[in-house]
Amino acid sequence: MRITYGPWGETLAELVAAARAAEEAGAEALWLPELHRSATVSAAAVIAGTGRAQVGTAIALAFTRSPMTTALEALDLAEMSGGRFVLGLGTGVKRLNEDWHGVRWEPPAARLRETVAIIRHFAAHAGSGEPMTVEGELESLRVRGYRRPFPATRFPLYLAGMGPVMTKLAGEIADGWISHELCSPAWLRERALPLLRPGVDAVVSAACSIDVDPAEARRRAAGLTGFYASVRSYAGFFAFHDLAAEQEAVIEAFRSGAGAAGLAAAVPARMVDALTLAGTADQVAERIAGYAGHATTIKLTPPVHGLAPGEIRTAQARIIDLIKELP
Template structure:
């Protein structure tokens, strides 16, 4: 499995320093999310501070930008990184789109399919000046007389799709260059739910399994004291358990009651970043990778044979910066050992 990393930084400067350290330790790709920062701005910072590793967004929200803006940002990032950029796109959940960004939700699978087609079309034709015309239910395009007068690092930029539910995961198999799992993804979910959906999508499109990079995310917390390691990861599990849209995911792991308890804590006034105390130990054990370095290595080995790429990330939610910083330092050392 390829070892990749999602760096953290309290400042952009620290984010870049962590990315550089992970690259030097052997990480093949560096992934930046979109929630507290813009994914594309963070990717630009990381691209300028590194030399070899691929730079990916995990993920950029697809519906909050037009395909034209997404394509132009991807072209700029590919130029800035010297052809190292990977565009990771995802729909996000309905509440995030409608309440935070005031964009329509509609039919997310069909919408994302059209968004990807439009981005690829623009990347392919922005430099040659050909008319760019697409008729879509969600993303129409009618561009004439436009030519991007700048050098283009590559004719194509890989597009990875995030998906949790079966329909979105199937779409990744149909049209994606890669699939990015949810931040919480157990080996059992990968084998029993994600891979069958991906294989359905690949089969429907007549594609081979080798055409798709399966990227599994693993939140890792290492410490000589297993109790400390588990405690650092609890906030991550709580943050995602507060999202009702993920009910099927938690029920699959036998954690429906645990998720309900977390949602009750949220409704009682706890912030989404402050739910660690409402999270059961079994939820942390099922959905994150914690413990001593030896135990974490053993847990990661469970993804062998089913994932192509591991995306390791430190715990971030509900922790003081110093705690995340310590967790990150141990994780980068683990990357050095693994590679």
């Protein structure tokens, strides 16, 4: 099982420094999200500041760029990295696409399938000078009179998924599957792996909080847990873990106007224990080992929701220290 890391930084310089420290500690890949920063710009910065680890987007939003733009960015990043780049895509939710980015929301699985087909076709044929045509019901490519005059560096393409439809799609067409930030070993074994074909890289995203005091570690992870528990569409996930009542309490806190700190206060210890890696260094290492034999890659990330930068830095440093000690 590969140990990988999702670095954090209050500045891009700090982000790159954290990525470099994780690489030096032994992380085999570095993953950049898209929310407060552009995933592709962050990936470019980390590629420039590292030299060995893979660098991937986990995830870049699939529908807020055209498929051709996504393919161009991926080709550039693959070239810049000397083949270390991984394009990880996800759909986001309807509100994020329509209200935040002003793009249409259509059946996401069907649209993502067509988006992937266009990205791959463009990446494979952009240097030929021949017409490129991919006809889909939701996404199409019709390019003539174009030739990208640079050598193409190949890149793997991963898809994120939580529910069965997106996970199954990743299992069918992607090189890898990236889990939701909350993904227990039981969910991985029972709900995800049966939908992935052999050879797909199963990347488990694991929120990680380490402290000599397990209660303090749980406190840091509670805000992140509450953030995701406030999303009602994740009800099936929480019910699977016998946490339906606990999720409802978080949703009620969210409706009352609670911010990240308030949501954290509504999250009980058993919810944090079930869904994150929170505890002492030894406890977290043991929890990581629980994914062995099932996940092929684990992506460790520090908690950020409701925490001041100093606390995030502490959480990050402890994860990187743990990576040094993991087999």
